[in-house]
Amino acid sequence: MYRGLFRKPKNTLEIRDGEMELSRPHIADDAYMKCPDCGRTLYVQDVQDNLDLCPDCGHHFxxxxxxxxxxxxxxxxxxxxxxxxxxxxxxxxxxxxxxxxxxxxxxxxxxxxxxxxxxxxxxxxxxxxxxxxxxxxxxxxxxxxxxxxxxxxxxxxxxxxxxxxxxxxxxxxxxxxxxxxxxxxxxxxxxxxxxxxxxxxxxxxxxxxxxxxxxxxxxxxxxxxxxxxxxxxxxxxxxxxxxxxxxxxxxxxxxxxxxxxxxxxxxxxxxxxxxxxxxxxxxxxxxxxxxx
Amino acid sequence: MEAEKFRAYQRVEAARAKGRPTGRDYIENLISDFTEFHGDRRFGDDKAIVAGIGRLKNMPVTVIAMDKGRTTKEKVGNNFGSPHPEGYRKALRQMKLAEKFHRPVLCIVDTSGAYPGIGAEERGQGQAIAENLMEMMTLKTPIISLFIGEGGSGGALALAVADRIYMMENAVYSVISPEGCASILWKDAKRMKEAAECLKLTAQDLKELGVADRVISEPEEFKAGSRQAKRVYYTLEDLLYEEFQWAKQRPVEQLLEERYQRFRKF
CATH class of the missing domain: 3.90.226.10 (2-enoyl-CoA Hydratase; Chain A, domain 1)
Known part of the structure; x- marks a missing residue:
């Protein structure tokens, strides 16, 4: 019941349908991946450019x-x-x-x-x-x-x-x-x-x-x-x-x-x-x- | 109705049935003067595989048999017929001796599969099977593999790269157990009866696919030591003897070319 207590009240003028989605930077679901060995979050492109190896620990994908x-x-x-x-x-x-x-x-x-x-x-x-x-x-x-x-x-x-x-x-x-x-x-x-x-x-x-x-x-x-x-x-x-x-x-x-x-x-x-x-x-x- | 629908699984149950003759039963009834040899000279002796020499009628032969065991004690000792790498290596050692002394090789297959355990993996279960497949393909002596019960995947194939595959009527031979297949496909091992039907694993199916060359009929009650079983052994003795006699007369290059083509066709 206390959720949103300290937040600025929203009104329909501030938030319209879909605006929240647009205001966030777009991140494709498959742009990042996690290395199962070192646990780092990796940019997929970096991995692909590196022979499908983790740039940090060398994990072989x-x-x-x-x-x-x-x-x-x-x-x-x-x-x-x-x-x-x-x-x-x-x-x-x-x-x-x-x-x-x-x-x-x-x-x-x-x-x-x-x-x-x-x-x-x-x-x-x-x-x-x-x-x-x-x-x-x-x-x-x-x-x-x-x-x-x-x-x-x-x-x-x-x-x-x-x-x-x-x-x-x-x-x-x-x-x-x-x-x-x-x-x-x-x-x-x-x-x-x-x-x-x-x-x-x-x-x-x-x-x-x-x-x-x-x-x-x-x-x-x-x-x-x-x-x-x-x-x-x-x-x-x-x-x-x-x-x-x-x-x-x-x-x-x-x-x-x-x-x-x-x-x-x-x-x-x-x-x-x-x-x-x-x-x-x-x-x-x-x-x-x-x-x- | 149910029985009609799931005939393949009935064969699976028959193949696994208690009291069904084991590898050792076949040896005792088919082979005279049998002398068993132990060990792979590398690690140990695997009791899931019985290997040795003896006579089929008057012909010296090498026999390599998987043996599930008859009593509970034997079953445990034989690891329920699931070989470790040392079993396959013992088999290969005996096959090499058979080649050296120009003895035909009779392999008797009955296993739910090569054992999936820590020791088996560490000692190279995959490598041991792979080596048998390669070496059997060019072993310069006739090989017949007789499937007497379960033929479980690679663990069975490691004794079945042969010139002839004989199957007992209720023996089965499959890439995966019906239970394993059902649990992978439908996440439900209880649907093994359907899986058995799909896998085409009965002796009759395998004959139609060209995997088996001959299906040996079984009596209604096929129990070790029964009079009906004796009759089966007599039939087998004659069939195997004739097949080996015929194979022994073939030039070895021709024998090996035919063996290669026998598997090449699939």
Whole structure:
């Protein structure tokens, strides 16, 4: 009842409909964001101009696939690989899963892409390579038949052209809506990675936040060199599933890149700003063959 | 009415039913002179996976079986058939030996999934499964995987990159459990029956999708040690023997190319 006691009484002359709105500076809802690590409020543009890193603490935010390609590939060298094979260019609904078409359409709108991975060829530091980048905005980067087909196609192409493969993973795992067929992609892609490996070719994978489930249990863990972005969540089972199984809270830092490094499951943690240089060096070290 | 509508989930229940033969039951009935080997040489011995060698009729074979356990004590000891990374690594070690000594490999699959726990994650559950997928694809000896109950996602696939997939009539094989699927999709694990229907996880569905090559009929009452079960084992013994005989005669490059294409087609 005391609210407004000390305020100047309003009258209709002072405040008209909508005026309050207009007199405030306009702030778009998406102009600011909060850093989950340091808690700072950040201007979105600043983050975007900084490779999606927090300008204060360096927290690695998720990155759009095309921006990732721009960051890694030499300018103008990326060519997307399109699939020749039959009907796998776009996702269908192979097991008639309810509401799957709607989900695909929504994912396409959200991501601006037509599936959960972008595959192509590019130069990195002047060296030819095959490149794949998974897309978190497309149904959590889940792996269905199209993602599996594109990746398999990429590795097979790399074998034929004797090229290395550089890949960025981000995934919630297998795509439930494609049932067992999504599980089969794990075996299919692994087979292609094995052939690429047996051909003596290099596969470097960079695990980004989050990489889980069937992707971790297949090509994410099959690289000759496995790198990770700082702080990335990497695991087979998701943290919630583990907590529900063991009925305990997980310790802080569990399944993070830093712990995986300590346990021996990744070769190195490479901050985003250093990745291009790091990959250039790696590709270079593998391209100069000593012939005896 | 209800039963008609949710036939897939009835299979799931049958696959999980108490008294259903376990991995060890199959070994005891199909394989003579079985010798079990333990351990992955890296961390420990995972009792969720039984591995060893024996004879199928007169043929030396390597057998790798997930075993949920029969008694409560066994079940707890075997972690209810959910393997840790060391289980998959033990399996791979035995497969490599099978390759070295030209023995065919029989994998028996029965798991609700690879174990989601702290130790399992810290020791690289994902890496262990991934390595099996890669290595099995080019293992230079015939592999048959027999699904006897639950085939839970990546944890099952890690023993199922094979030349042939056989499924018992009431076995299921799925990317996610019906309960898990329902809780993610509809935030309601109780709608598992609908989810089971959507996932196409029954042996018959999987045969139609080309994931399974053969469905083995089960008797009405399929209990370990029953006379009806014996008849199933006899049938299986003949089928597996013939399949291995046939596969062993194939040139190894052809066998591996066919294995690659078997998964490439999906």
């Amino acid at each position: 998720k990155m759009k696939v095309r921006r990732r390609v721009e960051m890694i590939a030499d300018e103008g060298t990326f060519t997307e690989l399109t699939l020749k094979s039959k009907n796998r260019a776009r996702a269908e609904n192979p097991i008639d899963f309810p509401e799957y078409e709607e989900k695909l359409a929504a994912a396409a709108r959200k991501s601006g892409e037509n599936e959960g991975v972008l595959c192509g060829t590019a130069k990195i530091g002047g060296l030819d390579t095959c490149l794949f980048v998974m897309d978190m905005d497309f149904m959590m980067g889940s792996m269905g038949t199209v993602v599996g087909e594109r990746l398999t196609g990429l590795f097979e192409y790399a074998v034929n052209r004797r090229l290395p493969v550089v890949g960025y993973t981000v995934s919630g795992g297998a795509r439930m809506q494609e049932g067992i067929l999504s599980l089969m992609q794990m075996a299919k892609v692994s087979g292609a990675v094995k052939r690429h490996s047996d051909a003596g070719l290099l596969y470097v994978v960079v695990l980004t936040d989050p990489t889980t489930g069937g992707v971790t249990a297949s090509f994410a863990m099959e690289g000759d060199v496995i790198l990770a972005e700082p702080g990335a969540l990497i695991g087979f089972a998701g943290p919630r599933v583990i907590e529900q199984t063991i009925l305990q809270k997980l310790p802080p830092g569990f399944q993070r890149a830093e712990l995986l490094l300590k346990k021996g499951f990744v070769d190195d943690i490479v901050p985003r700003k250093e990745q291009k240089h790091y990959l250039t060096n790696l590709l270079g070290l593998h391209s100069d063959r000593i012939t005896i």
